Amino acid sequence: MILIEEIAMSSAGGKDSIYKLLDMLRRNNQLVYQGNSFERRLVFAVDKDYDDVLSTGRRSQHVIRTRGADVEADIHLAGNLPKALSAALSVTQDDAEVWAAAVGDYVAELAAVWREWIELCVLSVGVRARCSVRPSRHSAINRDRYGTVDVDKLAQAESDIRDTMGEGVPDTKEVWVRARVAGVYRRAEQEALVKGKLLPHYLLWRLKPLFAGRVVDSSAFETLVTHLLLTTIDFADSWSDHYRTSLQKALAS
Structure with a gap:
């Protein structure tokens, strides 16, 4: 488990950085890595905030959101x-x-x-x-x-x-x-x-x-x-x- 702040592409961190990283990895087909004897999948966990109310949540099997706001x-x-x-x-x-x-x-x-x-x-x-x-x-x-x-x-x-x-x-x-x-x-x-x-x-x-x-x-x-x-x-x-x-x-x- 790695905090987004440890790898964020900007100093802000947070969901925006997570989604940028998610998009980059998806474009490069790197969300799933198939090894010789194992498979590694990347999963991102984010606070839901007001995503449901505002219809702003990112729909992806690789994103897990909290039940509550955070x-x-x-x-x-x-x-x-x-x-x-x-x-x-x-x-x-x-x-x-x-x-x-x-x-x-x-x-x-x-x-x-x-x-x-x-x-x-x-x-x-x-x-x-x-x-x-x-x-x-x-x-x-x-x-x-x-x-x-x-x-x-x-x-x-x-x-x-x-x-x-x-x-x-x-x-x-x-x-x-x-x-x-x-x-x-x-x-x-x-x-x-x-x-x-x-x-x-x-x-x-x-x-x-x-x-x-x-x-x-x-x-x-x-x-x-x-x-x-x-x-x-x-x-x-x-x-x-x-x-x-x-x-x-x-x-x-």
Whole structure:
């Protein structure tokens, strides 16, 4: 396994570099190497981001995409939260079970709290806007980050996107993107739009009121929790079928 940053043809790395490399290898018939006694196939793993919503994903048997927006989101969706909380906060398993139950489906909850912000982020990507509305950032339109939407900030963010959208983007693109996002929420698939890198902060924000005056060391929580969730994942569980099936298709292509 090799990170694209180790071999990227530009300093940017990321999916663009992966797809450039994929295209080059395909043109040169190098995606599959047949040795005397073995066969080697190249497979690329990428974050899905908003590819499904925007219909921008690269369709190839040699590309495996995450189920959620990124690999961190998949970890939060598949990990055992009570076990991770117990280790991250140095509390008993019983306390961790109670807190995890109280927090509930925090990924879907954040998708609901940030619905307007997430829609703007998808729109910003879809129209290639060059502004501060970016999927990697916490909401800039919700009061105190997770409160109600500030309508003035919402209007300003919308204006920033329209003022900086990419050249040649049709005026109808905004309506189309918003309709696509609405469809995701209507089908209750909004978890797939939440960036996993933003989840630790929200999870800690949800947990703090549950400490109820207890002294709990949460200073390293945001750094540790995703890693600890990864250690709790059961890779034989049904959630991994997505990856197993994708890999099987890549090996059989």
